[in-house]
Amino acid sequence: MRVLIVDDHPIVISGCRALLETDPGVEVLEAEDGASGFAAFFDSRPDVAVIDINLPGHSGLELLRRIIGQAPEARLIVFSMNDDPIVAARAIEAGAKGYIAKNDDPALFAEAVKEVANGGLYLHPEMARQIAFLRAGGNADAISSLSPRELEILRLLAAGRTMAQIADLLNVSYKTVANNCTQLKQKLGARSAMDLMRIALGARI
Incomplete structure (x- = not known):
């Protein structure tokens, strides 16, 4: 072998x-x-x-x-x-x-x-x-209300990207990504980026 x-x-x-x-x-x-x-x-x-x-x-x-x-x-x-x-x-x-x-x-x-x-x-x-x-978790209703940009950031977080990497990939400022993450936490009831990753994984973002 x-x-x-x-x-x-x-x-x-x-x-x-x-x-x-x-x-x-x-x-x-x-x-x-x-x-x-x-x-x-x-x-x-x-x-x-x-x-x-x-x-x-x-x-x-x-x-x-x-x-x-x-x-x-x-x-x-x-x-x-x-x-x-x-x-x-x-x-x-x-x-x-x-x-x-x-x-x-x-x-x-x-x-x-x-x-x-x-x-x-x-x-x-x-x-x-x-x-x-x-897999048993998820927040489908809240996720369905997210904007395309918010969904993309959530997907990238779930893929293990840092906020700095996401900013580079989306060609926006770090502050923009940080603000979007704050809004995502509020919309999805998450307390941290790790919570956002779990939600995204459960919903198969």
């Missing part, structure tokens, strides 16, 4: 290698950013790729989408310090076959890789439960 690890922290890669190479049938490849990860994937065609969500340059989710766009059958796992179910759900929606938080039991890492390599899916049961509760 060939496994590609895409992470910019050498210690993390070393730890992953140590966990996987106890099995002599596993070959571990590595890349440190989105560009080299994309090239390494198509050069080596690994059985599984484990992608850190926070990579230099393009994010792990953007790398995942790029790979899936050219290889829909790719077996990809997102690896993250973030154990928020919103982030995990976004990864699964983007095409990931698994999601592992870096604070999970290390023994689960090798288990997840083997499960995905065998054609399965991997999500920690507690994470799956939290995502299910998110």
Whole structure:
């Protein structure tokens, strides 16, 4: 089994290698950013790729989408310090076959890789439960009243974009985005940007 690890922290890669190479049938490849990860994937065609969500340059989710766009059958796992179910759900929606938080039991890492390599899916049961509760939420009536600009900002927040990134993408000032976020919180009864992300995810914005 060939496994590609895409992470910019050498210690993390070393730890992953140590966990996987106890099995002599596993070959571990590595890349440190989105560009080299994309090239390494198509050069080596690994059985599984484990992608850190926070990579230099393009994010792990953007790398995942790029790979899936050219290889829909790719077996990809997102690896993250973030154990928020919103982030995990976004990864699964983007095409990931698994999601592992870096604070999970290390023994689960090798288990997840083997499960995905065998054609399965991997999500920690507690994470799956939290995502299910998110799916049960939603605020459809309030969302239907939002303007196109507000909907776009909400969608970008749900995709993990910062307000500064949203301002750049929409070609508006940071202050404009901040004001729109304040209005969104009032309209949707949210207290924070994280609440807005949960609402957007529940409504499948």
